Amino acid sequence: MEQLRSFFVTLTSSIRDLLPILLVVAFFQLVVIQQPFPDLARVLTGCLLVVFGLTFFIRGLDQGLFPIGESLAYAFARKGNLFWLLLFAFALGFATTIAEPALTAVAGEAARIAADGGHIADDDDARAGYALGLRITVALSVGVAILTGVYRIVRGWPIQYLIIAGYIGVVIMTVFAPSEIIGIAYDSGAVTTSTITVPLVTALGVGLAESIKGRNPMTDGFGLIAFASLTPMIFVMAYGMII
Amino acid sequence: MELARHLLSTGLSTISDVLPIAAIIFGFQLLVLRQQIPNLKSVLYGFVYVLVGLTLFLVGLEEALFPAGKLMAQQLTDPVFIRGTMHVIGETLHWYDYGWVYLFAAAIGFSTTIAEPALIAVAIKANQISAGAISVWGLRIAVAIGAAVGIALGTFRIVTGMPLHYFIIGGYIIVVIQTAFAPRMIIALAYDSGGVTTSTVTVPLVAALGLGLASTIPGRSALLDGFGLIAFACLFPIMSVIAYAQIGEWWTKRQRRKQREDDPDAGD
Numbered sequence: 001m002e003q004l005r006s007f008f009v010t011l012t013s014s015i016r017d018l019l020p021i022l023l024v025v026a027f028f029q030l031v032v033i034q035q036p037f038p039d040l041a042r043v044l045t046g047c048l049l050v051v052f053g054l055t056f057f058i059r060g061l062d063q064g065l066f067p068i069g070e071s072l073a074y075a076f077a078r079k080g081n082l083f084w085l086l087l088f089a090f091a092l093g094f095a096t097t098i099a100e101p102a103l104t105a106v107a108g109e110a111a112r113i114a115a116d117g118g119h120i121a122d123d124d125d126a127r128a129g130y131a132l133g134l135r136i137t138v139a140l141s142v143g144v145a146i147l148t149g150v151y152r153i154v155r156g157w158p159i160q161y162l163i164i165a166g167y168i169g170v171v172i173m174t175v176f177a178p179s180e181i182i183g184i185a186y187d188s189g190a191v192t193t194s195t196i197t198v199p200l201v202t203a204l205g206v207g208l209a210e211s212i213k214g215r216n217p218m219t220d221g222f223g224l225i226a227f228a229s230l231t232p233m234i235f236v237m238a239y240g241m242i243i
Numbered sequence: 244m245e246l247a248r249h250l251l252s253t254g255l256s257t258i259s260d261v262l263p264i265a266a267i268i269f270g271f272q273l274l275v276l277r278q279q280i281p282n283l284k285s286v287l288y289g290f291v292y293v294l295v296g297l298t299l300f301l302v303g304l305e306e307a308l309f310p311a312g313k314l315m316a317q318q319l320t321d322p323v324f325i326r327g328t329m330h331v332i333g334e335t336l337h338w339y340d341y342g343w344v345y346l347f348a349a350a351i352g353f354s355t356t357i358a359e360p361a362l363i364a365v366a367i368k369a370n371q372i373s374a375g376a377i378s379v380w381g382l383r384i385a386v387a388i389g390a391a392v393g394i395a396l397g398t399f400r401i402v403t404g405m406p407l408h409y410f411i412i413g414g415y416i417i418v419v420i421q422t423a424f425a426p427r428m429i430i431a432l433a434y435d436s437g438g439v440t441t442s443t444v445t446v447p448l449v450a451a452l453g454l455g456l457a458s459t460i461p462g463r464s465a466l467l468d469g470f471g472l473i474a475f476a477c478l479f480p481i482m483s484v485i486a487y488a489q490i491g492e493w494w495t496k497r498q499r500r501k502q503r504e505d506d507p508d509a510g511d
Contacts, residue, residue, distance in 0.1 A: 017363070020354035021444075025311050028350075032343055033318050037311065045246070046307020050358075053300030056292045057360050064289020066368070067282065068268060075276045084275050088267070095263035101256065102446055113467070159431045160422045167415045174408045183407055183470030190441040190473040195297060196261060198439050199364035206372055217372045218428045225365075226434030229477060 007055065014054040018047065061199050069203025070210075077211035082154065086147050092201070093146035093228065098139040102191040107131040107138075110184045117180050119243065134239060141235035142192050145227035146201065152223070153208045156215055159223045166230040173237040181240030188236045189229040198225060249305070254298040261294060297443075300360065304444060312351065313451040319347050320455040338402045345395045348452060352394035352476060355445040356387040362439045369432055377432070381487060386436045389483030390476045394449055397475035401456045404463060407471040414478040421485045429488035437481045441473050449473060 029037060037043055076085045097103060111120070111127040111134070120126045152162060174182060201224045209221035272280060280286055318324055325340050356362060366379040400410055422430060441449075449472050457469040 017358045020357050021308060021351075024347075024350040024354045025308060025315065028315050028319070028347055029311060032347075033315065033324070043307040043311065046303040046305075049299045049303030049306065050308070051303075053296045053298065053303055054358070054360060054363075056296030057300060058296070058363065060289045060292030060294075060296055061364050061367070062289070064286050064291075064293055065364070067289070068280065068286050071281055072268065072271070072276075075272075075278060079276060084271070088271050088275070091267050091271075092264070095267050099260055099263055101260070102442075109470075159434060163434055164419055164422075167419070171412055171415070174412070180467055183467060183474075186407065186411060186474035187470050187472075190438065190477045191446060193361065193438045193442060194260065195359075195361045195442050196264060196293065198361035198442070199368075200264065202365055202368050202435070206368060216428075218369075219431055221372065222365075222369070222431035222435045224435070225438040226431070229438035 007059075010055045010058050011051065014051045014058070017054060018050055022047065057195075065196070065199040066203045069200045070207035073204050073207025074211050077208060085150060085154070089146040089150040089204075090143040092143075092197075092204075094139045094143035096194065096197040096200075097142040097192050098135060100192060100194050102194070103135055103138055103188070104131075106184060106188055106191055107134040110134055110181070113180050113184065114240075114243070117178075119178070130243065133243065134236065137235050137239045138188055138192060138232045141231040142228045144235075145231040146224055148231075149205065149224040149227040150208065153205055153215060153220050154212065156220060159219075159226070163223075163226060163230065166227070166234070169234045170230070170237075173234050173241075177237035177240050181237060185233045185236035185240065189231075189233045192232055193225055193228055197228075201225060201228070246302070246306070250298060250302050253302050253305075254294070257294055257298050257301070261290070265290070297360075301443065304447075309447055312448045315347070316448070316452040316455045319344050320452070320459050322459055338399065341398070341402050344398055344402070344452075344456065348398040349391040349395040351448055351452065352445070353387045353391035355448055356390040356440050356476075356480075357383060358444050359440060359442060360444075361442050362386055362436070365432075365435060365439050373428070377429075377488075381491075382432075382436070382484065385483045385487035386440055386480040389436075389480030390440045390445070392483070393475035393477070393479030394452075394472055396479070397472040398452065398456060400471070400475075401453060401463065401468050402460060404460075404468070407474070411474060411478060414482070418478070418481050418485075421482060421489075424489070425485045426488050426492050429485060433481050433484035433488070436484045437477045440480050441476050445476060446473060449476060 029035060072088075076088065079085075108127075108131050111131040114120050114130055115122040115127055120130050148162070152159065173185075177185065202222070205224045206217045206221035209215040209217040215221070272278070325343075362383055363379075366377075366382045369377045369382055370379045396410065400407065425433070450469070453472040454469040457463040457467075
């Protein structure tokens, strides 16, 4: 009974989360473009699925992703072996990124641009090779990012110096990178952080900051995602320069 | 029937997304940490909820919102539509003829960010850690405003054809200046909120908008100029979240001062 009630509470808040998109789409469709919805039944079914999906996701977040991220952080802190912790951080970053569908799509686009610009041969093999190379590059960069971010939490370094150093790196790379890669490089920073990775990595960072003496979960625990969306830009521009 | 097939294929691809993550977690758990996961059963159920939730969420978006949103992005950026609504003078379209496009960009940026599950997760965590000082909705709305401004400015850039990196580097300079004055506890969270705005819901719609714009404006290449909108959506929430914390700090200080003035005997 209690469970059912909390399910309905999450359900109503999911409806509230979705309401803005519905209003925007309805307003532009009916008022600006002045056309009725092509298939109202399908739209309504879809919305129902989205609301239930979000509700399940939020439940799973509290029950699965957050606890596992935290318990891993505590276990690593208790074990006190920095090497395994950093290896875990790198592996998590690499593995969650290499399979990311959004990244696969962007890498394919990037290969088309490179072929159009004459940087690589315009055939399927060359494009597939370029796209795969790009995906590995981005996955490596996210692995390095999570590793750096975790090391920062362990050492308690202030985040802003590292991030500003990253910004300077991006600016310097922008000067030297071929102009057609810049847009993709800037976008690739954002597509790496998926809906499953974010809660897990956040819980890991916060859990580490909580279990290491002298760290504040608020100032030290966050920031892993920030690294993961910054390093891909630098790595992808480097990839564009080398290939 | 078609829906069932869609559910099945999305479910399988979600599982294949989760598999490497699960393999690493359980691999390290068993081989390196060598200990039981507390509440294993409940955690596993949690993973199943996440899988089912994400699958339903994605299928629902693809059934209901993405077709309408993408079509809308195409129609709004169509020169014929812009001529019809904006009473264009002369032959060429100017940047100010794209009013509806900017409004749509801002509205879709705001509303998709509100629905972004990754942002909800980070907001819940930040709320727990800060003992309620950062409210879930406050953070989400701050991030959404940043994304809205960013995407609207990004469409403006595509329309005018200005170089992307000027905006991004300009944004970096503002972020660095803001960081110098920001309350310390918000900095890491603000940097994080840049990355979480753009995932499942935002990217497909915003990418469609960018590609639609870049392919209809003369002199723009869909491949070269269509990119970069996501980068805007990533950068501006950092500014808006720091601003949110600064306004919050200023507000509590003001309230406290007011309280002291109203009730001079009460100690702080």
